[in-house]
Amino acid sequence: MDWYTLLKFIHVTSFALWLGTVFASIFLLRTLEPVLTGSEKEIARYPEFLKTYIKLETSVADKGFKTTVISGLLLALFFHGWTLWVFVKIGLIILQVVLTMSYIIKAIQPLSYPCSPGDYANWYKLFSISLTMFALVLLVTFFLL
Numbered sequence: 001m002d003w004y005t006l007l008k009f010i011h012v013t014s015f016a017l018w019l020g021t022v023f024a025s026i027f028l029l030r031t032l033e034p035v036l037t038g039s040e041k042e043i044a045r046y047p048e049f050l051k052t053y054i055k056l057e058t059s060v061a062d063k064g065f066k067t068t069v070i071s072g073l074l075l076a077l078f079f080h081g082w083t084l085w086v087f088v089k090i091g092l093i094i095l096q097v098v099l100t101m102s103y104i105i106k107a108i109q110p111l112s113y114p115c116s117p118g119d120y121a122n123w124y125k126l127f128s129i130s131l132t133m134f135a136l137v138l139l140v141t142f143f144l145l
């Protein structure tokens with residue numbers, strides 16, 4: 001058994017799972033936009049539907065995130081070593097969590113539906129933060145680590 005390959009497999013697969021939930025959410029938000037910004041009638045149960053979806057998404061993303069971080073720390077501990085760029089990666093992950101959480105509290109939680117397209121765009125800004133941070137971590141991983 002090659003533990004290095006196995007750990008790297010878990011690290012990259014859980015990251016893919018986490019990233020997958022981000023894209024699924026962007027597609028869903030885009031689909032629901034006309035209803036939740038009031039440009040289509042029949043808002044009905046859509047806000048509740050979005051809440052249920054986000055709950056499911058968060059539980060999968062949370063597991064993907066934790067497994068990525070734990071397997072990354074194990075890779076550093078047993079195989080790669082604690083290099084400067086590993087610490088940069090850890091710093092970027094902490095920054096991603098802080099930025100995402102504070103933006104959710106400031107701009108997503110206060111939303112109620114129907115809202116204006118401008119307010120709805122806060123959802124897209126939230127996912128732009130996530131995708132930018134993923135891109136930075138991947139740039140560090142492939143070019144500097």
Ligand code: HEM
Pocket residue numbers: 008011012015068069071072073075076079080081086089090093134137138141142145
């Ligand atoms: C605390 C968080 C993390 C730590 C400590 C960490 C650490 C590591 C280490 C030590 C490696 C192995 C490098 C080698 O082959 O020697 C690795 C590989 C990798 N990491 Fe992370 N990582 C973390 C988070 C992430 C995140 C969030 C992503 C995605 C955005 C990511 C994507 C990757 C990828 C794609 C590889 C494989 C690179 C390759 O095989 O060339 N890592 N990581």
